[in-house]
Amino acid sequence: MVKEIERAGLPIVHMCTIVPISKTVGANRILPTVAIPYPLGNPALTTEDEQTLRYTLIEKALKALSTEVEGQTVFE
C-alpha cells in the first residue's frame, strides 16, 4: 500500500514498529513506533503522557513528510 500511494505521487510516511518489514515493502520515509499492538500509544503511561508521546511522534512524521530524501530513510 505504501509503495502504491508513493507511486501515485503522494508523499507518504510509514509509521510502524517492525522497520525491516517496512524496508522490504519499499517505504521511503519510515518512522519507528512504540509497539505492535499500540504503535502510537503506551497503555503504561497516564492519559496525558500518552497524548504527549503521540503528539511528538506525529510531529516527527510531519517533519519526515517535509524532508527531502534520496532513498529509504529511517527517521528517529
Add this chain to the structure above:
Amino acid sequence: MTKLKVVHYLNQFFGQIGGEDHANITPLKKTGPIGPGLALKSALADQAEVVGTIICGDSYFAENMDTALKEIITFIKEYNPDLFISGPAFNAGRYGTACGAVAAAVEKELGIPAVTGMYIENPGADLYKKFIYIISTANSAIGMKAAIPKMAKLALKLANKEPLSTPEAEGYITRGIRKNFFTSETGAKRAVNMLVNKITGQPFTSELIMPTFDRVPPNPPVKDIRKATIALVTSGGIVPTGNPSHIESSSASKFGKYSLVGIVNLTPTTFQTAHGGYDPTYANQDADRVLPVDVLREMERLGAIGKLHDYYYATVGNGTSVANAALFGKVIAGELRNDGVDAVILTST
C-alpha cells in the same frame, strides 16, 4: 550411528503457550519436540533427534530483535546442536521474520546448518533468503504436512554435507547462488532452442532469471505542512464499532473508507480493531493508539497542519496478499489525489 542433535524454534502459538495475548513472552526453552516438532521428529526418523525447542513471542521478538536474538542464541548454544530448524512460519510476518533472523544468526554465530520454511510472500522470505535455505510453503498451516518432510530432508542433506539440487527440486526459495555444471548442449544451441520455443509459443525457462527490483523513488517533500491536507491510512484494522464493511481479520480481501467529519477522538464505543494478528486490547480501549485522529485534530486546531482529510482508509494487514495490498493502495491513492490530499500518514501494527 549417533543421532544428530536438532534444536527447533517456534512462536508462542505453535509452541502451545497461547495466542496473541501471549505474543509478548520472552524466549524460553523446553526439552524435546513440541507441536510441529513432533512431525519433525518423525520426519527426521532415526537420523536426528529434536533435543530442545525454543519458544518466543512474536511481538517480543519483533519489538526487541537484538536482545531476543542474543537470548535465543544463548539457549540454542546450551544444547550444542548439529542442526537448527525454525518454523515453518507460512505467511505470518512477525513469525517469518523471527524464523529467518534466528536461522541466519545460528549459521553465522554457531556455524551449523539452519533451515526454515515460509510462504513466498512472507516478508521474512525477502529479508533472509539470501542467507539461509527457506523451504517454500503454503500460506497457512494447512501446508504443515507438506512442509515438514521437505524441511527435514533439506536439513539432513545440509548436515551430512550432501550436494543440493536446484531450488525447484529441493523445494527451497531461490537464493541467487550460481553453480557451474556441465550440459550436453552448447550455449549457442540452447539459446536457439529457447528462441524457437519462444516464437512458436512453446514453454521455455530462462537460464538467467533477472531479479525484480520494484522500488518507487521518494516523492518531493510537502512544501508547507501547515497548509497541507493530511490523510490517514492504516493496515491496523481500525474500523467503526461493529466492522460495518466486514473486513476480514486475516487475509483481507477489501479495505474500508470511513468518515472522520465531526470526530475529534476515537472512543471505545465508536471505534475498534478488526485485525486478528495482534492483541486487540489496547486498540479497542483507544483506537487513537493506532489511528491518531485525536492528535491530528489538535494539530489542525493549532494550525500545525492545514486539514485532516475527511475520510480515512483502513484494512487488515494480516497475511494479506501482496497483490491485494497493492490493489488497495492504488485505489486509495487515486481517491486521495482526486480529493486534493497533499500527504499521507500510514500506520501499521
